[in-house]
Amino acid sequence: MKQFFAFVKKEFYHIWRDKRTLFILLGMPITQIIIFGFALTNEVKNSKMAILDFSKDVSSHELIQKISSSKYFDVSNVLTRYDEVEPLFKKGKIKVVLVIPQQFSNELLHANQTKLQLICDASDPNVANTIVNYATAIIKDFQNTIVQDQKLPYRIETEVRMMYNPELKGAYSFVPGVMALILMLTCAMMTSIAIVKEKEMGTMEVILVSPLKPFRVVLAKAVPYMLLSMVNVITILLLSVYVLDVPISGNLSLLISESLLFTITSLALGLLISSITDSQQVAMLISLMGLFLPTTVFSGYMFPIENMPLPLQIMSNIVPAKWYYYIVKTIMIKGLGFTYVWKETLILIGMTVVLFAFSIKNFKTRLA
């Protein structure tokens, strides 16, 4: 055990003395959170909206008032004819048009039924989807106030509810994503590079010709990166709570334990990478192409997996980050307990065991 700790201590020296790498490792989560949180937000704010109001009555005025007062929409044009709509879209001046039919108030109040039309620029479907959702939510809200005022029993049911994220904040979905990404990078990439570096420098040769059990060497190299990853997890959580106002709805210790599990999964991946290559460059490339890319693409935080073609959907199942992302989302955002994530946890444990088995089998007690 003393040997093991001596090794871990040495690993800390390496990390501590390579200030530039340390800075990147600890700075990465901070910059990621800040970039995603403020620059790359999925939120759609101040979308330009044109109004084609055929009724021009009290209710339509109220509705327009409500929409333009929200931060999501800017009413930029008031139209009078249908054929004005398309030119505006073509010029890219507006994102959405709200068409209010004649007799809007009348129909709403007396016939209890009316139809509104939303015409949306869907060249960017994600944005269009969000805009429609926002608009629908506002209209719904508007309807509710009228219904309350009139105390009428009858209304149209178009249920669109923004669950768990009532304000539709973009930060909610990317915080778990960034966590998956950072853990994958610090753990898998850094561990594999650190091990391969020993091979490259020739120190592995001397270490192998010592009574130290080879696999312990590798584990000792992983420990510091595990700790570093946990520091990163805590940094991310602190930033998301205090800077981005994304609360942790679920159990914090459960969240931390799941993160630890995912750290170990990433570690096993790193060991596997280090066992198949002898150069730092290759280890880095494999980590980036084999881990970073799938994590971003298949974890579901950038692109919804449900929208992918079936083969890709199936493929996404072997990406550990997908499961971790789901777990974090469930615990952190939805505030649900272990009973809701035990299956995903089991999958992650299974993956970890398989990966470890592979890397142990692949680990060489000799050179070449």
Next chain:
Amino acid sequence: MNKEKVIVAEGLTKRFGDFVAVDHISFEVSKSEIFGFLGANGAGKTTAMRMLCGLSIPTSGKALVAGYDVFKDTDNIKNSIGYMSQKFSLYEDLTIRENIRFYGGIYGLTKKQIQDKTSYLVDHLHLQNHQNSLVKSLPLGWKQKLAFSVAIVHDPAIVFLDEPTGGVDPVTRREFWELIYDASERGITIFVTTHYMDEAEYCNRVSIMVDGRIEALDTPKALKINYDSASMDEVFLKLARKAVRGE
């Protein structure tokens, strides 16, 4: 001895902060001379050689290499010298022919010249059966001989050799020196460093650097007489033991 000077250095100095790596060295090397440049690790050999190759600007002093100033004319210097070291020589993943073509190309030889040179070198070094094999498949000794030939493919005024024979077997080592003599007869000046003291005896003149200064410079014969030694090895040990500084 031929009087045309190919290298003239006067008070050449290089400092790194407080550390004086090369301390006022002065010497001259004549055309087609084989000049041995010896010194313990850290005596300042590499730094001095870099300055002469135009890779590093001296802190003070003067030096002309092939008639060009090491402060101002480094581009011209690079065109008139060849360089070869044990560590950097040829591209391992290119074939022999490709290496010759590449180096001929970067020194601006014409297609015709490259072709002539290639067939001459392949013949001369007995590589007919290997001209299209990758350099990494060759034994070290062959590689070093080829690397030397490639370093002088453009008939430079001077060729700098940095420990060219390290690890090479004794027979090939001597064949290598025959190539050096050959080049010298063709008028190329040879500036060579080595750790093999018997090779120092093959040089026309030898300089020995200690702590950044040239401590001795003469023919091997004269050095042995002056230092009352039976071999260059002894001369070197007597001088290098005086060193105070490490690397």
Next chain:
Amino acid sequence: MAAVIVENISKKYQVEKTKVTALNGISFEVAKGELFGIVGPDGAGKTSLFRILTTLLLADAGAARVEGYDVVKDYKEIRKTVGYMPGKFSLYQDLSVEENLDFFATIFNTSISENYDLIKDIYQQIEPFKKRRAGKLSGGMKQKLALCCALIHKPSVLFLDEPTTGVDAVSRKEFWEMLQRLKLQGISILVSTPYMDEASLCDRVALMENGKILAIDKPSIINSKFSKPLWAVQSNNMFALLKSLKNWEAVSSCYSFGEFYHVVMKSEEKGSREIEEFLMKNQFQEIVIKQIDANIEDSFMALMHTSNE
């Protein structure tokens, strides 16, 4: 019992599409407490042999034992008992001298103080720099530190793969003096080197070339087996002399050695008188000719010559 026994070891490598023979049926023994040299140029197979003996590589054929342990089956035992210094500087450049030594002591389950006696001699030379990072040491000091690290657990057999390559003549001399002192402590030492002149500093040497052993014996005995008379020749124009001698059909071999050429004649009847006559006829002046004893490099080249035939 011998410290190292090597029986018929062979090893091939795959390079691109061709198989390269690194070791071709090598056998030898190293006695306990012996300073045994393996002398040969790069590519002779020295590093492969060291890696097989230190259990880092598996041989294709043959067997080897270190301190009675089989290099394949008992590799764990061997790793506890040997010290190894690879050809490339293999310490942590970002750790200090002291930290490196401490680290290696700990992974070998010992401490610096426990075996300080053994390394004291060498360590004292680098102790003033013990806070310095290993990467910032000079070549000679790095080598001393590496030797300390390889010795810290008091190994009974020490494997040093080309410890003096790229090191200047002064440090080389010091290093060999250290090895002589270690030998007195009863440690068996296997050391490889491409420098022929270092062979004379070993108790016994194996001369290696192209994966084969050309000769194994005491250096003096190897030299005494040099069968033909050897002449050292010198004149005014050395390069012209070399060409003339090489083109003379009576000469069997002619190699430069420092300020002389070492010449072997095809027929033993021809001696200094015939050589002198030939040189006079070719207008050489200041001619010096003397008969000399072969050194290890003469022997090596002669053996290389016969093994290639």
